[in-house]
Amino acid sequence: MKKKRIVIALGHEALGSTLPEQQKAAARTAKAVADFIREDYQVVITHSNGPQVGMIHTAMNEFCRLYPEYTATPTSVCSAMSQGYIGYDLQNAIRTELLNRGIYKTVSTVLTQVVVDPYDEAFYHPAKVIGRVMTKEEAEEEEKKGNHVTEVEGGYRRIVASPKPMDIVEIDAISALSDADQVVIACGGGGIPVLAQNNRLQGASAVIEKDLAAGKLAELLDADMLVILTSVDKVCLNYGKEDEVKLDTLSLADAKKYLAAGEFGEGTMAPKIEAAIDFIGESAIRSVLVTKLNKEAGEITGGMGTLIKK
Numbered sequence: 001m002k003k004k005r006i007v008i009a010l011g012h013e014a015l016g017s018t019l020p021e022q023q024k025a026a027a028r029t030a031k032a033v034a035d036f037i038r039e040d041y042q043v044v045i046t047h048s049n050g051p052q053v054g055m056i057h058t059a060m061n062e063f064c065r066l067y068p069e070y071t072a073t074p075t076s077v078c079s080a081m082s083q084g085y086i087g088y089d090l091q092n093a094i095r096t097e098l099l100n101r102g103i104y105k106t107v108s109t110v111l112t113q114v115v116v117d118p119y120d121e122a123f124y125h126p127a128k129v130i131g132r133v134m135t136k137e138e139a140e141e142e143e144k145k146g147n148h149v150t151e152v153e154g155g156y157r158r159i160v161a162s163p164k165p166m167d168i169v170e171i172d173a174i175s176a177l178s179d180a181d182q183v184v185i186a187c188g189g190g191g192i193p194v195l196a197q198n199n200r201l202q203g204a205s206a207v208i209e210k211d212l213a214a215g216k217l218a219e220l221l222d223a224d225m226l227v228i229l230t231s232v233d234k235v236c237l238n239y240g241k242e243d244e245v246k247l248d249t250l251s252l253a254d255a256k257k258y259l260a261a262g263e264f265g266e267g268t269m270a271p272k273i274e275a276a277i278d279f280i281g282e283s284a285i286r287s288v289l290v291t292k293l294n295k296e297a298g299e300i301t302g303g304m305g306t307l308i309k310k
């Protein structure tokens with residue numbers, strides 16, 4: 001029996017922001033993820049890390065301020081830490097949920113590096129929002145340290161470069177684990193951004209958009225489906241307006257047209273649609289489902305979101 005390979009991308013709602021929030025959210029998320037873990041599916045999971053990578057960065061910097069013998073922690077190292085921290089909660093929550101259902105499967109997190117282009121324009125235009133909302137004074141302190149900030153509702157947040165994912169260093173390991181029917185968590189937080197320099201990999205100061213990394217992961221794994229579990233049940237046209245239309249299906253051609261027309265929020269829905277376009281490419285088989293993770297029920301909500309296909 002040929003198994004279907006599915007990549008599931010988990011957003012903010014699936015994880016929460018703080019440590020206790022994340023543990024609770026991971027337990028609920030695990031219920032939704034476990035529904036996909038069936039005999040005929042191979043499941044690979046990826047996830048966001050915006051709040052977590054910001055929290056780790058702040059904590060590590062504070063540590064340096066208190067103990068000057070420690071050096072500052074690069075963003076790439078903070079990304080690696082966020083993969084470990086989130087993966088730890090997720091893999092244990094999914095393992096428990098599977099055991100509760102009488103299923104024994106190893107669930108493991110692969111520390112994943114994603115190659116980016118050193119000449120990517122994004123390095124000159126930081127735009128990816130991370131971390132918590134700061135006061136004006138805190139934001140000014142961040143700027144003095146050479147970090148970038150942007151004004152958001154209620155205050156300021158840090159922004160970092162977000163280059164496009166080009167390649168996934170550990171793809172063969174992820175694929176091998178998946179072929180062995182194990183549940184894999186990979187490319188967390190978009191992956192640890194690295195620059196390939198001959199045989200060396202050098203961490204880059206950036207945070208990759210998790211939706212784009214999810215698309216790249218699904219593409220390189222030759223997945224059948226990418227499931228994006230987010231905070232809305234459907235992709236909309238005229239989002240948030242009186243004449244909002246929720247889409248049950250979206251063709252690839254229309255996805256491209258509406259993306260160009262600016263129908264999708266930058267840094268929110270637009271990267272999901274971009275990921276769908278890149279992943280589906282010319283394939284008549286591949287599809288993308290964008291839907292809401294119902295945290296209370298731990299289920300995928302009815303109507304099954306928006307299905308994007310060629």
Ligand SMILES: Nc1ncnc2c1ncn2[C@@H]1O[C@H](COP(=O)(O)OP(=O)(O)O)[C@@H](O)[C@H]1O
Nearest residue numbers: 011012230231232235236239263264265268269
């Ligand atoms: N056209 C659209 N249709 C639906 N949601 C949209 C649209 N444009 C922007 N959004 C926003 O995208 C958000 C989901 O993206 P994001 O906040 O990045 O979630 P996640 O962390 O799950 O990736 C929704 O909460 C919604 O506010």
Ligand SMILES: NC(=O)OP(=O)(O)O
Nearest residue numbers: 048049050189209210
């Ligand atoms: N890396 C990333 O895209 O994280 P968020 O989804 O939390 O912004």
